[in-house]
Amino acid sequence: MNLCSTKYCKPDRPLSRYSSMVSYDPAALQKYAEQLYARARLSIMLHCFSGFVIGIFVQNIPTLIWYGSKSPSNPPASDPDTFWIGAAIGAVVFASIGNARALKFRMLAQTALCQMQIEQNTRPQPTSEVVADIDQTTGQIRYSGPPPPRHQGELAPSSQA
Secondary structure, eight states: OOSOOSSSOOTTSOGGGTSOOOOOOHHHHHHHHHHHHHHHHHHHHHHHHHHHHHHHHHHTHHHHHHHHHTOSSOOOOOOHHHHHHHHHHHHHHHHHHHHHHHHHHHHHHHHHHHHHHHHHHHSOOOOOOOEEEEOTTTOOEEEESSOOOOOTTOOOOOSOO
């Protein structure tokens, strides 16, 4: 019976070529989270700037339409104060859109950091070496170091002896 019957797993090829795993790298997750936070900050700034520019154009649409039609009447008044009002409204509206997008980036960064913390919490901690020596008088083995872990269902040693 051939357990390796696919075209990708041939007996003449070494198995290690197909079973190599990517190692866990917490530094990569940390860098990814930092990039997501930077992208969130940039998202707010870019949306605010684009809203500023779009607000200028939207506020000046009546003036642009008048010059395009070449009407003999007087052009609409383009007051510098209204120029800044349109730009400010556009910046505020688009900044709120950028803030919503930035929230998605922050949530992705928090998810990555949470996964990194879960990995750190569930990774087995290295234990100190257990050193054993034989007591010369009694012939018993003495251990120095942390006690061995108990298995599930095993009772704790009682002190009723």
